[in-house]
Amino acid sequence: MTLAPDLAARLVDIDDAADPRIADYLDIRERDLVARSGFIAEGTVVLDHLLRSERFRPTSLFLLKSRVAGIADRLALVPHDVPIFAAERAVMDTVAGFAIHRGVLAHAVDRNARQRAGESAKDGGETAELAEFLARSRRAGAPLVVAIGLANHDNVGALFRNAAAFGASGLLLDGASCHPLYRKAIRVSVGTALTLPFHHGADVQAIWKALERSGHRPIALSPRGTVDLAELKPGEGLALLLGSEGRGLPESLLAQTETARIAMAPGIDSLNVATSAAIVLSRLYSAA
Incomplete structure (x- = not known):
């Protein structure tokens, strides 16, 4: 040609x-x-x-x-x-x-890498950028996905893909999580890591405090969860907290957060983290 x-x-x-x-x-x-x-x-x-x-x-x-x-x-x-x-x-x-x-x-x-770096250095754990990111998420009204300690590139990429598919407002990842801009994470996300808003790098407690201040309702997914998924309503500023497979979310975080559990067959107590997010987000998306 x-x-x-x-x-x-x-x-x-x-x-x-x-x-x-x-x-x-x-x-x-x-x-x-x-x-x-x-x-x-x-x-x-x-x-x-x-x-x-x-x-x-x-x-x-x-x-x-x-x-x-x-x-x-x-x-x-x-x-x-x-x-x-x-x-x-x-x-x-x-x-x-x-x-x-x-x-x-x-x-x-x-496009704004220098500005972001300056804000992070100036503001410490909860940066002005994080506060603005959460404010935009809250205004959007759709659920926010929060990843804690999610180091696997495939899981982070799949989490982005599922979050985008079911209309999440964005992803918030702590500093222990894989950066979404690793080549494999971008590839597995089929590019959604470049178009879905995200923030990466804050520590767990800074994230928790920032979610409180922004008016989000944090819900942690856990095998010991107590909240029925049917009780979760779209549009109420939900922040879905997900931990790594194996370790899960820190006990200190679970102790101060509402928890929800996905019903599964007897003998099975966990799912892939991206799959878990997809189940909850699909339910919320369908109910919107």
């Missing part, structure tokens, strides 16, 4: 894996989000979310040459100041450090 002249003119051929212009894509499996500026988005579905995101913006694209023609419509949406690099498979795989089967990568940044 012949490329449109304007798209062909934008492509930057990369034939050397050591080209400094693609340094952001070097050994992305090992480096991932750690010690780098920005993050990597992988695949066309994730790219679609990135291009729609209000919070994040691409700084460059790195494509397999054979994929360019097939995604020309998407590439037309890429801002003109964003370079589009293209390479043959051998070069791309060498740069990334493994086989990039999808052939579509983007490097992106938070």
Whole structure:
């Protein structure tokens, strides 16, 4: 397929894996989000979310040459100041450090990263950003999902996907949870981590105090929960608290929070955390 002249003119051929212009894509499996500026988005579905995101913006694209023609419509949406690099498979795989089967990568940044960092340093545990995040969630009226100690990338990604599917207002993750911008978490979320509002990094007690001040009703999911799910109503500022599989939520948090339990067959006392969230959010979404 012949490329449109304007798209062909934008492509930057990369034939050397050591080209400094693609340094952001070097050994992305090992480096991932750690010690780098920005993050990597992988695949066309994730790219679609990135291009729609209000919070994040691409700084460059790195494509397999054979994929360019097939995604020309998407590439037309890429801002003109964003370079589009293209390479043959051998070069791309060498740069990334493994086989990039999808052939579509983007490097992106938070539009307001410096402002967020300044607020976090200035305000300590409960930042002004956290307060504003919760205020927006409260105004939206939809349930908020709160993840505590959720370190698994797959679970965090799936949690985003389910939260987006059932209309949650956003995700609040403590500092012990996996950062949503890890490449695998973004991929498993099918890009929703880039469009669903989230806040990451506060400690558990700061989260609890901030939820109280914002007028949310925290509900912790626990095998020992006492609140019937049927009693939960959409629109009442619910904040659904979820812990990691195995450890669950801290006892200190359970002691000061209303708890709810999902009914299960005898002999089974737990579900995957993303599945648990989907069950509760689906019930609330259907009742809205």
